[in-house]
Amino acid sequence: MALLELRNVSKIYHLGGEEIRALDDVSLDLGNGEFVSIIGPSGSGKSTLMHILGCLDTPSKGSVKLDGTEIASASQRELARIRNRTIGFVFQFFNLLPKLNVVQNVELPMIYAGLNSRERRERALQALDLVELGNRLKNRPSQLSGGQQQRVAIARALVNNPKIILADEPTGNLDTHTGELILALFRKLAAEGRTVILVTHNPEIAAVTPRRIEIRNGRIADNVDRKLAGLDRIVPNAAPAVAPA
Amino acid sequence: MNFVNAVGVGLKEIQAHPLRSLLTLFGILLGVSALVAMSAIIAGNERGLKEGLTAIGGLQKVRIEAQPVPIEQRHLRDFATGVTIQDVRALAAGVPEIQELAPHIRLDIPPVLSANGKSSRTWMTAGCLPQQLELMEHVVGHGRMFTALDNEQARSVCVIGTGIRDELWGKPTDDGEEIIPVDQMIAINGQPFKVIGMFQHYEGEQDRKARELARAERLAQRAAGATNTLDGPKRSRGWGGGGGRRGNFSYWIKNNTVYLPLETMRQQFILGDTNANPNRITVIEAKIRDVEKLDTALTQIRNVLMITHRGIEDFAFRTQEDWADRIQDTMKNARISGGLIAGISLFVGGIGIMNIMLASISERIREIGIRKAVGAAGPDIFIQIIVESVVIAGLGGLSGLAASNAMVWVISQLTPTENAPIITWPAMAVAFGFSVLIGIVAGLFPAIKAARMNVIQALRYD
Numbered sequence: 001m002a003l004l005e006l007r008n009v010s011k012i013y014h015l016g017g018e019e020i021r022a023l024d025d026v027s028l029d030l031g032n033g034e035f036v037s038i039i040g041p042s043g044s045g046k047s048t049l050m051h052i053l054g055c056l057d058t059p060s061k062g063s064v065k066l067d068g069t070e071i072a073s074a075s076q077r078e079l080a081r082i083r084n085r086t087i088g089f090v091f092q093f094f095n096l097l098p099k100l101n102v103v104q105n106v107e108l109p110m111i112y113a114g115l116n117s118r119e120r121r122e123r124a125l126q127a128l129d130l131v132e133l134g135n136r137l138k139n140r141p142s143q144l145s146g147g148q149q150q151r152v153a154i155a156r157a158l159v160n161n162p163k164i165i166l167a168d169e170p171t172g173n174l175d176t177h178t179g180e181l182i183l184a185l186f187r188k189l190a191a192e193g194r195t196v197i198l199v200t201h202n203p204e205i206a207a208v209t210p211r212r213i214e215i216r217n218g219r220i221a222d223n224v225d226r227k228l229a230g231l232d233r234i235v236p237n238a239a240p241a242v243a244p245a
Numbered sequence: 246m247n248f249v250n251a252v253g254v255g256l257k258e259i260q261a262h263p264l265r266s267l268l269t270l271f272g273i274l275l276g277v278s279a280l281v282a283m284s285a286i287i288a289g290n291e292r293g294l295k296e297g298l299t300a301i302g303g304l305q306k307v308r309i310e311a312q313p314v315p316i317e318q319r320h321l322r323d324f325a326t327g328v329t330i331q332d333v334r335a336l337a338a339g340v341p342e343i344q345e346l347a348p349h350i351r352l353d354i355p356p357v358l359s360a361n362g363k364s365s366r367t368w369m370t371a372g373c374l375p376q377q378l379e380l381m382e383h384v385v386g387h388g389r390m391f392t393a394l395d396n397e398q399a400r401s402v403c404v405i406g407t408g409i410r411d412e413l414w415g416k417p418t419d420d421g422e423e424i425i426p427v428d429q430m431i432a433i434n435g436q437p438f439k440v441i442g443m444f445q446h447y448e449g450e451q452d453r454k455a456r457e458l459a460r461a462e463r464l465a466q467r468a469a470g471a472t473n474t475l476d477g478p479k480r481s482r483g484w485g486g487g488g489g490r491r492g493n494f495s496y497w498i499k500n501n502t503v504y505l506p507l508e509t510m511r512q513q514f515i516l517g518d519t520n521a522n523p524n525r526i527t528v529i530e531a532k533i534r535d536v537e538k539l540d541t542a543l544t545q546i547r548n549v550l551m552i553t554h555r556g557i558e559d560f561a562f563r564t565q566e567d568w569a570d571r572i573q574d575t576m577k578n579a580r581i582s583g584g585l586i587a588g589i590s591l592f593v594g595g596i597g598i599m600n601i602m603l604a605s606i607s608e609r610i611r612e613i614g615i616r617k618a619v620g621a622a623g624p625d626i627f628i629q630i631i632v633e634s635v636v637i638a639g640l641g642g643l644s645g646l647a648a649s650n651a652m653v654w655v656i657s658q659l660t661p662t663e664n665a666p667i668i669t670w671p672a673m674a675v676a677f678g679f680s681v682l683i684g685i686v687a688g689l690f691p692a693i694k695a696a697r698m699n700v701i702q703a704l705r706y707d
């Protein structure tokens with residue numbers, strides 16, 4: 001059984017009588033431990049798909065099963081619990097809380113998981129060590145570079161040990177070099193057996209993932225655009241653009 | 246998320262906006278301090294009024310005095326005797342509910358008192374029995390009260406209040422040195438009397454404190470003045486009823502009282518007057534055993550008096566019930582208006598908090614989105630906002646309590662009367678409870694709004 005099963009999922013927005021099908025009859029299986037990129041042109045529905053995969057949103061039609069549990073009919077409370085325990089998010093704009101320092105930001109998901117402060121501190125330090133930020137604990141996000149902020153966000157995504165890491169344009173706001181470092185982190189997580197799903201415009205990133213899903217007009221494209229997927233740059237099965245960390 | 250965490254998050258948020266939180270807090274501070282100070286002032290007033298009531302004998306006292314014959318009994322006018330010595334005897338024998346009876350005679354024209362080359366008139370000169378002392382809550386401070394024997398033998402002795410002493414012999418000095426005119430002679434309407442006792446000085450609790458404080462200050466000043474020649478002339482301000490602040494009227498009356506034996510009064514001032522009924526008494530003060538049985542006692546008294554007066558209703562009762570009722574009414578009105586004012590300021594403070602919380606959540610939409618994305622459920626956000634609002638309101642409440650204590654302290658320094666405000670624990674508890682309640686109510690709407698926020702929209706917001 002796949003970790004995530006989408007069956008005939010549609011997301012329909014109504015704007016002044018007009019119907020926008022952000023997702024249109026999407027069916028998709030994602031296995032445990034898969035490293036996947038979701039690509040497609042702007043406005044095609046990538047973020048919408050990611051919101052549904054991440055239990056931030058429920059579909060208008062169709063069924064979404066995570067580990068066999070139906071999401072489409074889950075309550076807000078259940079969705080919050082799944083987001084807390086099973087999913088880690090990384091966003092394009094980092095989305096750290098500006099008034100909290102690095103450790104406090106990383107501790108945030110554990111507060112809602114009900115962990116005590118000693119345990120929270122311990123696990124936050126572990127996660128921050130993993131992203132090599134163990135020395136910036138007391139800094140505010142505004143005192144960090146973009147790449148450092150994104151690493152804090154990754155530490156926060158990891159800290160509740162989720163099965164799935166979802167990232168929406170995680171390198172979109174970073175320069176190439178920093179982006180590569182971040183990407184290396186994701187590859188490491190994937191190598192550890194976590195399910196990693198990256199939404200990206202960046203062909204270089206798409207090129208790294210073993211599986212690519214292209215969305216066009218809210219539907220899954222039958223064949224992947226080679227240019228968008230970065231396949232024109234590399235020979236299949238060649239060495240990845242970025243060396244594993 | 247547990248409660249401690251929620252409080253922590255709330256406090257952090259308040260810390261992040263110190264000025265804004267302070268301003269918000271101020272609304273509640275005003276409301277709470279208004280509530281506490283108001284209730285303290287009312288409690289102080291109530292105590293002052295009640296102190297006055299007990300000073301004249303309290304609710305247990307019934308005063309029986311003559312009144313004109315009612316219209317329907319006009320034809321019996323010539324048989325009306327007024328209140329007499331016979332009434333006193335009949336009441337003593339016939340009304341078990343009466344604990345103490347004290348008849349007294351006052352002259353129609355206040356007698357002239359003279360001694361030490363000075364004279365004065367006092368309306369509170371009365372001929373009475375020794376038990377009058379207890380009934381009117383008098384205490385002899387120097388010398389003694391006259392006895393039943395003094396009364397039987399109609400001796401020319403009297404007991405005076407400190408007010409009379411102040412008038413005729415002079416006030417105590419600032420150092421507390423006072424003249425005690427016991428064994429001095431005093432003329433009452435030209436007749437010589439011996440002063441055998443003087444009552445203690447009556448004053449309210451606050452008057453006494455104020456006087457002691459002033460005295461301590463003067464002593465300190467004087468001690469400093471021994472080495473400091475710049476010390477200016479000292480102002481003399483006695484504490485007698487006549488001069489300066491008069492204080493509670495009840496105390497003033499008591500301090501200006503002169504008692505002489507009833508028989509002496511009759512023989513020296515009444516019997517010579519051929520127009521007067523020699524048995525006539527001005528007032529009978531009766532002390533009832535049990536306030537609860539006031540009504541029964543009044544009926545009994547009436548029945549007895551109707552017999553001695555042969556059915557002519559030329560007497561009337563006066564109790565302190567009216568006074569007590571008036572105190573209650575005054576207090577009720579004060580509570581309502583005070584409560585209203587405090588209520589309005591608390592309400593305004595509450596609106597302030599709600600306003601701030603709404604502003605605060607709308608500038609934190611993204612934060613709320615992030616919290617929800619990492620696993621906060623609606624109730625977690627709800628609690629966070631409510632806690633923030635309650636913490637602000639609670640801090641406002643606490644500082645309001647502090648402010649009201651300071652305010653009341655200042656008020657009692659400025660006006661040291663027996664009406665000085667009293668802060669009570671229940672008042673503080675109620676006021677604080679209200680501030681917390683307002684925090685909850687004001688936070689409710691913003692908290693619900695925040696809890697219901699859509700995650701994706703909140704995350705996109707900037």
Ligand SMILES: Nc1ncnc2c1ncn2[C@@H]1O[C@H](COP(=O)(O)OP(=O)(O)OP(=O)(O)O)[C@@H](O)[C@H]1O
Pocket residue numbers: 013014015020021022040041042043044045046047048049
């Ligand atoms: N809340 C909404 N209301 C109405 N339309 C929406 C809403 N959210 C998304 N859409 C529409 O759904 C479509 C897909 O949007 P989505 O954000 O998923 O695109 P995307 O593939 O992530 O684009 P990009 O690469 O630019 O981020 C777009 O046409 C968008 O306008």
Ligand SMILES: [Mg+2]
Pocket residue numbers: 046047048
């Ligand atoms: Mg997008």
